[in-house]
Amino acid sequence: MMSSSRMERRIRVAAAFAMAGLMVELMTLRGSHPTAFLVFALAGAPLVGASILIFLYSLVSVAE
Amino acid sequence: MRRAPSRCWTMISTDTVAVVLFLVSIALAAVLLARPALTLTREGKILAFCGLFLLPILSSAIGLSNHVERSKQTTFCLSCHIMQPYGKSLFVDDPQHLAAAHFLNHRVPADQACYTCHTDYALYGDIRAKWRGLRHVWVQYLGQPPAPEAIRLYTPYNNRECLHCHLGARSFEESPVHSAMRNDLVSNQMSCLTAGCHDTVHDVADLGKMKFWKGAP
Numbered sequence: 001m002m003s004s005s006r007m008e009r010r011i012r013v014a015a016a017f018a019m020a021g022l023m024v025e026l027m028t029l030r031g032s033h034p035t036a037f038l039v040f041a042l043a044g045a046p047l048v049g050a051s052i053l054i055f056l057y058s059l060v061s062v063a064e
Numbered sequence: 065m066r067r068a069p070s071r072c073w074t075m076i077s078t079d080t081v082a083v084v085l086f087l088v089s090i091a092l093a094a095v096l097l098a099r100p101a102l103t104l105t106r107e108g109k110i111l112a113f114c115g116l117f118l119l120p121i122l123s124s125a126i127g128l129s130n131h132v133e134r135s136k137q138t139t140f141c142l143s144c145h146i147m148q149p150y151g152k153s154l155f156v157d158d159p160q161h162l163a164a165a166h167f168l169n170h171r172v173p174a175d176q177a178c179y180t181c182h183t184d185y186a187l188y189g190d191i192r193a194k195w196r197g198l199r200h201v202w203v204q205y206l207g208q209p210p211a212p213e214a215i216r217l218y219t220p221y222n223n224r225e226c227l228h229c230h231l232g233a234r235s236f237e238e239s240p241v242h243s244a245m246r247n248d249l250v251s252n253q254m255s256c257l258t259a260g261c262h263d264t265v266h267d268v269a270d271l272g273k274m275k276f277w278k279g280a281p
Binding site for chain 2: 035
């Protein structure tokens, strides 16, 4: 029970990161300026990357 | 007669696919944010795998690919203030101006004019061009950007970039001047931009004295 609630918390954090990252990426997607690319690469992509890592960690930590 | 799909249409459809994918990914992430308990079931785990792993990776990869493609466009390069004189130099009404002659006569694709001449036609040339682009952005925001007329290439312009298109072309091969120095040009021992040959490229310092082509009527 405890591990499932911990997993839920991590899933929630991962989902929040994914939403934030994907929204940033979506907002910069149509931009045709180097700044749009930079925001995509330096803000959006790391947030999405973090969400994926947290999600994978939540799977591994529950398996333990 | 059937018409080939235009680049614009391809670009729009790729963008649309990317936007739809992003919206689906965001919606799935929102569902998981609101109801993380869904992941306790098997279906929920599959949903989480799609929403927090597969789709974000796919969306980001498509987004990155779109950005990389868009960064090849002339409008992208000229969106920086410092590059605007270089954009203006593409309209100089003088066939001796190399960049303008290529751009105005569509010897390079007009929508990818900067990229076509300033990428390396070698292995990893695209990556090197993008890396240099990132360095330019760094200098623009955090460094001391030079005046447009003070901008110089990192290395002397390589003939390989010219010969990528011109070698084997009739206009190049039948020119007695080119034939006489062909080996030196191919081996890059003599630059195409040597004084007296094609030495006027952008010449942004003298733009004030130039006449410009106003465009097709």
